[in-house]
Amino acid sequence: MEHVSEKKFPVDPKDYKLYEEIGDGVSATVYRALCIPYNEVVAIKILDLEKCNNDLDGIRHEVKTMSLINHPNLLNAHCSFTSDMSLWVVMPYFFGGSCLHIMKYAHLEGFEEPVIATLLREVLKALVYLHGQGHIDRDVKAGNILIDANGAVKLADFGVSACMFDIGERQRSRNSFVGTPCWFITYPFSFLIAYLMLLLEWFDLYWYVEDILGSFWDLFPPSRADIWSFGITALELAHGHAPFSKHPPMKSFKEMVAACLVKDPKKRPSSEKLLKHNFFKNGRTNEYLARTILDGLAPLGERFRELKVIV
Numbered sequence: 001m002e003h004v005s006e007k008k009f010p011v012d013p014k015d016y017k018l019y020e021e022i023g024d025g026v027s028a029t030v031y032r033a034l035c036i037p038y039n040e041v042v043a044i045k046i047l048d049l050e051k052c053n054n055d056l057d058g059i060r061h062e063v064k065t066m067s068l069i070n071h072p073n074l075l076n077a078h079c080s081f082t083s084d085m086s087l088w089v090v091m092p093y094f095f096g097g098s099c100l101h102i103m104k105y106a107h108l109e110g111f112e113e114p115v116i117a118t119l120l121r122e123v124l125k126a127l128v129y130l131h132g133q134g135h136i137d138r139d140v141k142a143g144n145i146l147i148d149a150n151g152a153v154k155l156a157d158f159g160v161s162a163c164m165f166d167i168g169e170r171q172r173s174r175n176s177f178v179g180t181p182c183w184f185i186t187y188p189f190s191f192l193i194a195y196l197m198l199l200l201e202w203f204d205l206y207w208y209v210e211d212i213l214g215s216f217w218d219l220f221p222p223s224r225a226d227i228w229s230f231g232i233t234a235l236e237l238a239h240g241h242a243p244f245s246k247h248p249p250m251k252s253f254k255e256m257v258a259a260c261l262v263k264d265p266k267k268r269p270s271s272e273k274l275l276k277h278n279f280f281k282n283g284r285t286n287e288y289l290a291r292t293i294l295d296g297l298a299p300l301g302e303r304f305r306e307l308k309v310i311v
């Protein structure tokens with residue numbers, strides 16, 4: 001398990017110097033920046049809160065979740081704070097940027113299978129951890145798989161992840177705002193199950209019926225929504241875009257994707273089971289990733305600028 005830095009990052013914009021833009025999303029822009037007191041390069045995501053149709057407390061909670069979660073394949077925020085009408089999320093800087101970005105820049109036909117197996121294996125490890133902690137990511141996609149200069153893979157943006165036990169308005173408001181169409185499918189039963197779990201806990205019955213609940217949970221596992229997105233992401237990485245094919249994929253790749261894209265959520269494998277799939281035996285080391293897909297890449301800001309001109 002990765003060491004969690006005890007370092008306290010400053011929560012004042014004056015302590016950061018913004019450099020160039022390295023990415024943008026629907027309501028946020030990401031910059032490379034310098035944390036002046038530590039003389040350390042970081043990435044800062046600045047969310048325009050006026051553009052987010054979610055409540056501020058909700059977003060704060062999500063960022064907090066992001067900073068509490070600790071796994072080598074999950075992106076940990078250093079800190080976050082609000083300034084005027086924007087939210088600043090300070091994160092480690094990843095030289096490679098996202099897989100989507102790398103593909104658009106240098107691998108238009110998608111990655112080769114050993115690369116895909118390595119990337120997806122690392123993402124799956126993150127999902128096994130998240131699901132084990134009672135979270136669903138809800139936004140697994142190539143744009144959220146980041147790579148650092150050493151080829152280490154991190155799943156980002158699980159700040160939009162939902163707790164499987166979240167209920168009420170909060171869950172409803174999330175449904176209107178999070179996830180990316182095509183990668184994410186709504187999971188209608190999670191709401192009901194969350195209520196049931198809470199009722200049992202209130203009446204102190206939870207532990208007595210844990211076994212029964214365990215099998216009930218197996219019948220309607222909300223985490224299987226991530227398995228669907230994971231399958232779509234596999235296709236995205238193979239062909240540079242989701243979900244059409246140009247090259248015939250390997251048998252084990254096809255089988256793995258087919259297992260994820262089963263319509264009935266309860267027939268999809270859990271993240272833990274999926275990790276044991278034969279396809280991931282093709283996975284290699286982080287160094288292999290760095291050598292294969294990062295070597296020779298221009299700095300992220302330069303790549304981002306070039307791609308923006310093309311778009």
Ligand SMILES: Nc1ncnc2c1ncn2[C@@H]1O[C@H](COP(=O)(O)OP(=O)(O)OP(=O)(O)O)[C@@H](O)[C@H]1O
Nearest residue numbers: 023024025026028030043091092093094097098143
């Ligand atoms: N810590 C980071 N280091 C390096 N690059 C990053 C970092 N965080 C984000 N990026 C880059 O910025 C891009 C935009 O990130 P962001 O999380 O805002 O958007 P997104 O998830 O791709 O989009 P959307 O808002 O549509 O979900 C990423 O795809 C990635 O290329």
